[in-house]
Amino acid sequence: MSNPATTLARGSEASQPQIEEFRDLINGEQLRSVAKPFDNINPADTSDIVGRFQASTAAEAKLAVSAAAAAFERWKKTSVSARAAILNRAADRLDAQADQIAREMTREMGKALNLAKDEVLRSAQTLRFYAVEGQSLVGEVFPNDDPDMTVYTLREPLGVVSVITPWNFPISIPARKIAPALITGNTVIFKPSSDAPLSGYRLAEALVAAGLPKGVLNFITGMAGEVGPAITTAPEIRAISFTGSTTAGEQICRAVSFTTRTQMELGGKNPLIVMDDADLEKAVDLTVKGGFSLAGQACTGTSRVLVMKRVRAEFTERLVAKVRALKIGNGLTPGMDLGPLATARQLDSVLRYIAIGKQEATLLCGGERLTGAGYDGGYYVAPAIFADVTQQMTIAREEIFGPVIAIIEVESYADAIAKANDTEYGLSAAIVTRNPRVMHDFANDIQSGTVKINRTTTGNLINAPFGGLKRSSTSTFRESGRVGLEFYTQIKTVYRGC
Incomplete structure (x- = not known):
């Protein structure tokens, strides 16, 4: 992802710090929304504007869905070793920029700097974990009574998936959703929280710089009420991985088709x-x-x-x-x-x-x-x-x-x-x-x-399953670990005769 190449003067005084404007990434292009952008505020010092982001509209969200759908067939056919290489290169970039990203994370959502850096490094580990695990995800061969027939299963990607993440772990939660989605051959629409979008932007930037083809990962910011329906209920969306409030998760589940797979990590007491x-x-x-x-x-x-x-x-x-x-x-x-x-x-x-x-x-x-x-x-x-x-x-x-x-x-x-x-x-x-x-x-x-x-x-x-019971989770598919790959794949059974 190239530099946004947009800086806006803060206020009217030239001596004031410059505010960088970050744009959506749709089909490999930096796009500015037709709507007025919003400011990313430092909760420790509300006079500090960390960046300016797009208040994207439903029309722009639909562009992201179309781009991901168009890119799917090519990405699905990309070798798993090539996908893994991209994840590893992105991990290297996160490691190299850990200090910068950690400082930005602390500014945009408040956590201690040492915790922020740990999160960035952990996210790099997550990318590397799935780069390895994704290359060993296999189907099964089943014994049968016909010596001239082989019966086996294939694990295939679902298609276009939406990843919607919160502000409290703004890079590690996206990493543990996006990495298994990509390594298994899916294309992704990624919407981070509007309260901490810069960390998610840096993750998307690292993946694009590592060589993701256009449209494979589409980054979009904006209010959930505006862009949410377009990236959850569109017929092209095959799966949604969401972390957030129980109320919001249940609203998504009620709105989507029964053919849309959902993974909801929600509240706790x-x-x-x-x-x-x-x-x-x-x-x-x-x-x-x-x-x-x-x-x-x-x-x-x-x-x-x-x-x-x-x-x-x-x-x-x-x-x-x-x-x-x-x-x-x-x-x-x-x-x-x-x-x-x-x-x-x-x-x-x-x-x-x-x-x-x-x-x-x-x-x-x-x-x-x-x-x-x-x-x-x-x-x-x-x-x-x-x-x-x-x-x-x-x-x-x-x-x-x-x-x-x-x-x-x-x-x-x-x-x-x-x-x-x-x-x-x-x-x-x-x-x-x-x-x-x-x-x-x-x-x-x-x-x-x-x-x-x-x-x-x-x-x-990162290598162990994570998820809740009762209203804390949909409970059907766990995140993290090797089982985190299962949510993003479907099984096809093949009967092959001579």
Whole structure:
């Protein structure tokens, strides 16, 4: 992808920093929308405009669909080794530009710079993983009674697929969707979140620079209400991989044809159980890392901590002390533990839930919007801990997606499991214990697609399946790992006689 070659003066003063305008990539061409572009704002300093992006229209989205459809047959017939080489070259480019991309990511969505760089490098690993795994994806040969016949299966690409991704992991989530789609021979329409489009742009840029033919990957930005129907309900769309809110995912599923394959990774209300034999210091550390990394804006983030009655007081005291010591600030500043919330909408939503929590439960610390030097220009909230939370409370049931943790007292392992499972979600769950029997039982008893034992609820390997149960996922196809390839392929059975 070539340089956008468009810079716009910020304001009317020539001395002001230049704002770079990034265009859609459709059929290998940089296209400007007919609509007015939108600004990508730094949530740590809202006076900083990271870039300007296209508020694409439905007509432009349809162009992307047509381009992907036209490119499919050629890409399908491209050798898998040639596809793999492109993924590897793109990975090399991400590695080489990791510092730059990480800094841009921190500016556009707020996470700490070290976490942003880890995400870029992880995304490069994801591309390399699928470059290898995609070359060993094979069908099966079936025994039969006819010596003059061979029966076997072929795995073929679906066709045009839409990839729609959120802002919280703006390059790693797209990488784990786009890489398996491309290596298996599909063409892609990629729509990143409008709240963090630059990281996705850099991924698309790396893939195009690595040699993707025109139309194989089409990058488009804009509001979901405008471009969404065109890239989800068009008859050319064979599959949709979406990560976002449960409400949005369910709307997509209701709108598309039954012939359109869907992969939905949605919300969570993830529990961490602290048993009475737990290492409490470790339990506190896992709670803080799982609940407040990325300012609580992770779908697998810890939001409920179910603590055995015997250790609740000591655990709570240690947790509050650790949370009060956390450093909050701009992710570009070394040593910060929490950055800002990603958008003004996130800020308003989190503060609304905290206000509800104050009416329902006991606020032990945090919960206020931070103001003053270093905070006035950003969307900062002090991490909140609520105690005396019961199952019926709003803050115990609804996904807050912010730095808010609810402590729920439990009487026994059975009580903890019952309360942990008493939710419409089932994305990730964890337990802290020294008891091997409890570890074994937890893995079987918890209703969750991802199960962690003495680990945070957050994080997953690139070579292991990822997905949820209940309303956290469509559950039919997992992301990540080798099984991530299956979503993008269909099986054809061949009977060949002499």
